[in-house]
Amino acid sequence: MTVSLLLPIGLSALAALLLPLLVHLARRSEQRLVVFAALRWLQAKAQPQRKHRFDEILLLVLRLLLLAALALLLAGPVLFGRPDRTARVLVAPGVDAAAVRDRIGADDARWHWAAPGFPVIDEDHTRAPDRPPADAPSFSSLLREMDATLPAGTPLTVLVPPVLVGADAERPRLSRRVEWRIVSADGRAAIEPPVPSTTAIPTLMVRHAPERADSLRYLRAAGAAWLVAREDKAAANPVAPVTIAPASTPLDPDQPHLVWLVPGPLPNAVREWIAAGGEALLDADTVAPELAEAAVVWRGPDSPLARAARLGRGRIMQLQHELRPAAMPVLLEPDFPIQLQRLFTEPPPAPTRVEAAAHAPRMGLAAYPETPRPLAPWLAVLVALLFLLERWVANGPRRRPAA
Structure with a gap:
C-alpha cells in the first residue's frame, strides 16, 4: 500500500512549524525584582550568558504534531492499497441465475445482476430484480460501468440470453477480456408488448x-x-x-x-x-x-x-x-x-435487440486508474484529538509552573 497526495502544494503549510519553536525560544519566565538592604552596596557584575533551551517539551511536541497534521490534511492524502480482484459474474436480464449458477460452478466469484446498483446475487436473492424504469441505463451502458468500476485485472464473466435486449448500436469496447457466455433463456420474464400510440397513427x-x-x-x-x-x-x-x-x-x-x-x-x-x-x-x-x-x-x-x-x-x-x-x-x-x-x-432508434453472439465485447480501452481511498476523514479525527490533547496539556494541572 502506498500513500499519495492529491495537492502536494499543501505541504508548504509545514513552514508554520517555525512558529511554536520561536514562541518557546522567546518565552521568558516571569521575574520579580526583590531588594535586599545588605546587598545594595555590592557592585553588579555581568551575569554569565544563559544557553537557549526549550521549555515544556511535551507541549512543544504536541503543537508541532498538530501543525504537521494540518499541513498533511491540506495536501489531500489518499491511499492506494491492494485492490479486491475477486472474480465477478454479471447476469443479464432474461437469465435464470438459480439454474445457471449450479452449471457454471463459479462459487468463489461474486454474482451481480445487470441492473442499476448491481444488486448482489446470493443464495437468498436469486430472483431477477424488478423491471427497471423506462429511463434506466441500457445493458451495454451497465456493462461499461462495471468495467470502469472493477480494478484492472479482475476477471469478469457475463451471462446473457441468446437474444440480448438493451444493446447499443455497436459492440461495446472494454478495458479487459470478458468471458462472454450465452446460456439458455429458461425463466426469462415475458416481454410486455408496447402500448400502441393513439396520436401518431400514419396514413x-x-x-x-x-x-x-x-x-x-x-x-x-x-x-x-x-x-x-x-x-x-x-x-x-x-x-x-x-x-x-x-x-x-x-x-x-x-x-x-x-x-x-x-x-x-x-x-x-x-x-x-x-x-x-x-x-x-x-x-x-x-x-x-x-x-x-x-x-x-x-x-x-x-x-x-x-x-x-x-x-x-x-x-x-x-x-x-x-x-x-x-x-x-x-x-x-x-x-x-x-x-x-x-x-x-418515430425517428429511427438505435438497435436494442441483437443476437448475443454478435454483441460480444471487444478489448481496446486503456485500463481505468485505481480509485484511491481518501485519508482525510481519519486525518481530521487525528487533528481533533491532537488539538484536545494540546489544550489539556497547556491548561491542565500537570503544566510546570513558571519560576
Whole structure:
C-alpha cells in the first residue's frame, strides 16, 4: 500500500512549524525584582550568558504534531492499497441465475445482476430484480460501468440470453477480456408488448404490383388495428389508415407515407416524390442504389427487417424480406401493427435487440486508474484529538509552573 497526495502544494503549510519553536525560544519566565538592604552596596557584575533551551517539551511536541497534521490534511492524502480482484459474474436480464449458477460452478466469484446498483446475487436473492424504469441505463451502458468500476485485472464473466435486449448500436469496447457466455433463456420474464400510440397513427398510401396481392392482407390488418386504436374511432366516417391501389395509380402529393410493393427499378416519379419530403417503404425486390449502405432501422430476432437512408428532404426505406410469414414471421406477431406504425412515425432508434453472439465485447480501452481511498476523514479525527490533547496539556494541572 502506498500513500499519495492529491495537492502536494499543501505541504508548504509545514513552514508554520517555525512558529511554536520561536514562541518557546522567546518565552521568558516571569521575574520579580526583590531588594535586599545588605546587598545594595555590592557592585553588579555581568551575569554569565544563559544557553537557549526549550521549555515544556511535551507541549512543544504536541503543537508541532498538530501543525504537521494540518499541513498533511491540506495536501489531500489518499491511499492506494491492494485492490479486491475477486472474480465477478454479471447476469443479464432474461437469465435464470438459480439454474445457471449450479452449471457454471463459479462459487468463489461474486454474482451481480445487470441492473442499476448491481444488486448482489446470493443464495437468498436469486430472483431477477424488478423491471427497471423506462429511463434506466441500457445493458451495454451497465456493462461499461462495471468495467470502469472493477480494478484492472479482475476477471469478469457475463451471462446473457441468446437474444440480448438493451444493446447499443455497436459492440461495446472494454478495458479487459470478458468471458462472454450465452446460456439458455429458461425463466426469462415475458416481454410486455408496447402500448400502441393513439396520436401518431400514419396514413399509408400503398401501391402494389399484381404479384404482391397476397401481401396486402397484412397491411390491411395493420390499418384495422390502427383504426381501433385511433382517437376518432367513434366518428361517423373515420379516415381509412391504409389506402391501396395498383402501381399505375398516381401518387397523392398530400400523403406523406408510401408503401411501394413493386419489384424492379424505382421509378423516377417515386424518387422525386420522396425527395420532396415523403417517406417510402419499398419492396424487398425494388432496386434502389441509395440504400446500398443504409442503416438498419427495424431488426427482428434473427435478422434485419428494414433499412433506411435520407433522400433529399425525405426518407427512403426498404424491406429486407417479402411480406409473407415464411420470410417475415413478425407479420403474425400481435405487435406487428405497432412496429410498422413506429417505422413511419418515430425517428429511427438505435438497435436494442441483437443476437448475443454478435454483441460480444471487444478489448481496446486503456485500463481505468485505481480509485484511491481518501485519508482525510481519519486525518481530521487525528487533528481533533491532537488539538484536545494540546489544550489539556497547556491548561491542565500537570503544566510546570513558571519560576
